[in-house]
Amino acid sequence: MSTAEVVARPKFNLKRFLADQLRNIAPVFTLVALVIFFSFASNSFFSLDNALNIIRQLSITGIIAVGLTYVILTAEIDLSVAAVANAVGITVAFFTIQPDYVNIANGSVAVPGAIAIILALAAALAFGLVTAGGMTIIGIPSFIMTLAMMQIANGVSAMLVRGQIAYNYPELITTLGSGTAFSIPLGIDAAGKAMFIPIGWTIIVCLVFLLVGHLVLKYTRYGRYIYMVGGNREAAEYSGVNVKFIIGSVMVICAVCSGVAGMLGVAYFGSAQQNQFDSFLLDAIAAVVVGGTSLFGGRGGIGNTIIGLLVLGVVNNGLDHIQIDSFLKILIRGLILLAALIINVYAQVLKERQSNLD
Amino acid sequence: MPDHNTEASGGQEPLLELSNVSKHFGGVLALKDVSFSLFPGEIHGLVGENGAGKSTMMKIIAGVHHEFDGTMKIKGREVRLRSAGDALANSIGMVHQELSIVPDLTVAENVFLGTQPLTSIGTVDWAKMNREAKKLIASLGLDIDPTTTMGSLPVGLQQLVELSRVLFSGAQIIILDEPTSALSPPEVKQLFDVLRRLRSEGRSIIFISHFLDDVVAISDRVTVFRNGQKVITEDTVNLTKDSIISHMIGRGSKGMHMGEDAELKGDDQKPVVLSVEGVSDGRSLRDFSIDLRAGEITGVYGFMGSGQIELARALFGKLPLRRGGLKLDGKPVKFRSTAAARKAGIAFVPENRRMMLFRTEPVFKNVSIAILDRIHRLLVKPAAEKKITEAHIKDLQIRPPRTGIALGSLSGGNQQKVALAKWLTHLPRVLILAEPTRGMDVGAKEDVIRIVKSLRDKGVAILVLSTEPETILTLADRVTVIKKGTVAREFSTGHIEKADLLAAA
Numbered sequence: 126m127s128t129a130e131v132v133a134r135p136k137f138n139l140k141r142f143l144a145d146q147l148r149n150i151a152p153v154f155t156l157v158a159l160v161i162f163f164s165f166a167s168n169s170f171f172s173l174d175n176a177l178n179i180i181r182q183l184s185i186t187g188i189i190a191v192g193l194t195y196v197i198l199t200a201e202i203d204l205s206v207a208a209v210a211n212a213v214g215i216t217v218a219f220f221t222i223q224p225d226y227v228n229i230a231n232g233s234v235a236v237p238g239a240i241a242i243i244l245a246l247a248a249a250l251a252f253g254l255v256t257a258g259g260m261t262i263i264g265i266p267s268f269i270m271t272l273a274m275m276q277i278a279n280g281v282s283a284m285l286v287r288g289q290i291a292y293n294y295p296e297l298i299t300t301l302g303s304g305t306a307f308s309i310p311l312g313i314d315a316a317g318k319a320m321f322i323p324i325g326w327t328i329i330v331c332l333v334f335l336l337v338g339h340l341v342l343k344y345t346r347y348g349r350y351i352y353m354v355g356g357n358r359e360a361a362e363y364s365g366v367n368v369k370f371i372i373g374s375v376m377v378i379c380a381v382c383s384g385v386a387g388m389l390g391v392a393y394f395g396s397a398q399q400n401q402f403d404s405f406l407l408d409a410i411a412a413v414v415v416g417g418t419s420l421f422g423g424r425g426g427i428g429n430t431i432i433g434l435l436v437l438g439v440v441n442n443g444l445d446h447i448q449i450d451s452f453l454k455i456l457i458r459g460l461i462l463l464a465a466l467i468i469n470v471y472a473q474v475l476k477e478r479q480s481n482l483d
Numbered sequence: 484m485p486d487h488n489t490e491a492s493g494g495q496e497p498l499l500e501l502s503n504v505s506k507h508f509g510g511v512l513a514l515k516d517v518s519f520s521l522f523p524g525e526i527h528g529l530v531g532e533n534g535a536g537k538s539t540m541m542k543i544i545a546g547v548h549h550e551f552d553g554t555m556k557i558k559g560r561e562v563r564l565r566s567a568g569d570a571l572a573n574s575i576g577m578v579h580q581e582l583s584i585v586p587d588l589t590v591a592e593n594v595f596l597g598t599q600p601l602t603s604i605g606t607v608d609w610a611k612m613n614r615e616a617k618k619l620i621a622s623l624g625l626d627i628d629p630t631t632t633m634g635s636l637p638v639g640l641q642q643l644v645e646l647s648r649v650l651f652s653g654a655q656i657i658i659l660d661e662p663t664s665a666l667s668p669p670e671v672k673q674l675f676d677v678l679r680r681l682r683s684e685g686r687s688i689i690f691i692s693h694f695l696d697d698v699v700a701i702s703d704r705v706t707v708f709r710n711g712q713k714v715i716t717e718d719t720v721n722l723t724k725d726s727i728i729s730h731m732i733g734r735g736s737k738g739m740h741m742g743e744d745a746e747l748k749g750d751d752q753k754p755v756v757l758s759v760e761g762v763s764d765g766r767s768l769r770d771f772s773i774d775l776r777a778g779e780i781t782g783v784y785g786f787m788g789s790g791q792i793e794l795a796r797a798l799f800g801k802l803p804l805r806r807g808g809l810k811l812d813g814k815p816v817k818f819r820s821t822a823a824a825r826k827a828g829i830a831f832v833p834e835n836r837r838m839m840l841f842r843t844e845p846v847f848k849n850v851s852i853a854i855l856d857r858i859h860r861l862l863v864k865p866a867a868e869k870k871i872t873e874a875h876i877k878d879l880q881i882r883p884p885r886t887g888i889a890l891g892s893l894s895g896g897n898q899q900k901v902a903l904a905k906w907l908t909h910l911p912r913v914l915i916l917a918e919p920t921r922g923m924d925v926g927a928k929e930d931v932i933r934i935v936k937s938l939r940d941k942g943v944a945i946l947v948l949s950t951e952p953e954t955i956l957t958l959a960d961r962v963t964v965i966k967k968g969t970v971a972r973e974f975s976t977g978h979i980e981k982a983d984l985l986a987a988a
Contacts, residue, residue: 196504283750344855344860344862344863345861345863346855346859346861346862346863347858348863349848349852349863350855352844353841353844353848353852356841356843356844357837357840357841357842359837359838359839359901360839360840360852361831361852362801362821363799363801363821363831363838363839363852364821364825364852364853364905365819365821365822365824365825365840366821366831366852367822368821369820423841423843424843
């Protein structure tokens with residue numbers, strides 16, 4: 126071993142830095158480019174009002190995306206998030222007294238609000254535990270296991286709501302889902318009336334989830350294990366990490382996040398019914414992946430997911446502000462997701478090539 | 484031995500002839516000026532230690548390497564084979580140690596894999612396929628129902644079915660790589676019967692093996708390789724197992740080198756920490772027992788595929804045991820996961836660095852992963868991890884001495900040191916090292932040997948598993964030779980040489 130090679134810090138290498146950071150840089154660039162594009166393409170897009178509108182639209186997806194980030198960091202996937210959200214949202218309604226004309230499940234079981242919430246959370250926990258058990262005890266791949274759970278959760282929703290629509294939820298849920306936390310004064314309008322922009326509780330809840338999710342991932346032992354299991358599962362196992370526990374626990378966390386999103390979601394929508402969360406599966410996965418969290422695990426995080434959410438929100442919202450064929454919008458969203466996937470996989474290839482060169 | 488081999492090496496024209504073949508990999512000379520001939524109706528044994536050059540030569544013959552110096556002739560015609568298909572077109576077929584069978588398909592489907600006979604409307608002609616497969620297998624003197632699934636056959640028969648596939652494709656020259664390593668004695672006898680039958684049909688067989696008893700029993704001639712060169716080709720009647728071993732290791736030519744012999748210092752007074760009692764995994768381990776003692780390095784030597792890899796995993800809670808058990812400090816234990824084994828004080832460094840390291844993560848995270856639960860309660864404290872890592876970097880002389888650099892940018896030897904370092908902060912009771920010095924340069928090797936010995940002196944019970952006799956002889960205080968998953972021989976005290984290990988395995 127020569128001693129000449131040591132100590133001196135290697136010079137900053139731009140190419141290497143870019144290869145290393147592509148997954149973090151590309152989403153930010155995409156976001157900035159999209160904001161600039163829509164600002165010029167539409168008069169109504171660039172405003173504080175609309176920005177808050179985008180964030181409000183994202184808050185339910187954001188809560189789901191926190192759990193999904195954990196799952197994808199371990200190189201697994203959860204396809205049941207939207208279905209679990211739906212089932213848990215319906216569960217909380219099922220345990221709440223409904224108007225006479227709502228006849229769900231041949232009569233809902235009304236209990237005090239706090240208990241309804243606890244029961245709904247227990248349902249979310251149960252979904253997560255079944256998924257975790259199927260994967261770690263029996264060994265079913267997450268893709269198939271969560272596909273089955275998606276169907277099961279949809280089945281639970283169908284059984285509980287029986288094609289009806291429920292409108293009542295525990296008060297706490299109604300507040301968090303559709304209430305206003307506080308308002309930002311925005312000056313005075315032409316008529317001399319004070320203008321306020323209301324900030325909904327869903328945004329606050331989503332921010333809390335993102336913050337806690339981030340802190341746990343970056344600063345706790347558990348978070349470190351998640352990254353290490355995602356980075357090299359075999360090495361984690363040979364280092365004596367309980368890989369099955371880590372994998373199982375992220376599935377449970379994801380189910381609970383979905384459940385909370387589901388409860389707030391039904392209040393946000395103002396109704397609980399079958400299939401109302403369907404678009405959230407694709408949105409949540411897209412947000413995590415567009416943000417740059419590696420589909421192969423071990424790279425990325427909540428920071429990436431926030432950027433991914435914003436990209437998604439800007440696209441969804443921006444396309445409504447410009448004159449464009451509404452059918453074309455679906456196609457455009459698909460193309461943006463594809464581009465993100467290409468960058469995601471390419472970043473991994475670059476990274477691996479780089480570390481093989483070393 | 485049949486008498487025709489003397490005439491084979493005499494006037495007859497060789498079926499395959501290599502003249503003055505050399506092969507470089509980068510700057511490394513893997514094969515130097517080797518000449519080799521194979522006659523029709525000959526079984527030719529090929530022996531040598533790992534890295535002696537026999538696989539390189541086989542890969543040239545089988546068309547894997549086509550860039551080499553020298554000439555290769557088949558039936559007197561010069562050829563240069565560029566692929567396995569090319570080799571097969573020149574009637575050279577190979578059966579690898581790892582069988583390339585599809586366990587869920589039937590025997591007939593495996594024989595005709597990719598070349599199934601078709602009916603006039605383009606569907607698979609099952610009747611014909613089963614009939615032909617049966618005929619082919621019967622020509623080897625075997626009776627196997629072609630409609631049974633491959634996976635339900637014992638390994639010996641699976642191998643013979645694969646052999647029949649090679650024969651079906653018209654091979655005249657058949658290369659067998661370690662064919663007996665997974666076989667029981669009756670299966671070996673069955674294989675030899677088939678090989679003799681093929682020889683009588685005029686086919687030629689190259690028989691590569693570490694099992695010298697088998698080589699002596701079946702070959703007509705034997706070629707010995709050492710350090711990329713051919714040492715000798717000799718009629719088997721003039722050879723014994725011992726004379727082959729001395730050709731392999733070149734005894735007497737330049738005296739003993741490091742790792743060629745050892746004085747064992749096994750001390751039965753030292754307390755047994757981990758006792759392995761008659762473990763079987765249903766495949767590779769058969770009733771294997773060993774005692775690991777505090778302050779001793781126990782070496783387990785064996786050929787590739789003899790069960791070492793499985794033994795290490797069984798001790799670290801990765802491989803479930805069918806029979807037998809472990810005792811830690813005299814108390815029966817069962818590890819349901821690697822996490823449980825780690826908590827009980829077992830540490831493991833596997834044979835392949837990729838299996839234990841996180842290439843894109845910084846060095847300090849690689850070191851701290853196994854001790855996170857001891858140094859952090861809830862929150863991680865990178866500063867503490869870096870401090871611990873810095874101490875290891877200094878102790879183990881890891882270069883470059885930086886905690887934050889991505890692990891993948893370290894050299895192989897330094898990566899291996901990091902893999903060791905992660906078990907050194909809190910000393911384990913038992914340390915299991917698989918191939919601890921494989922592929923390392925001399926300096927790094929010496930560092931690792933020094934570290935392992937210092938751990939032994941601190942009272943750790945160490946198990947070293949290796950396919951390299953030098954590694955075992957350099958490190959071990961006592962040696963167990965593993966052969967086909969069972970204990971073949973134990974050495975605890977006294978002088979021992981490489982030849983003793985080779986002879987026992």
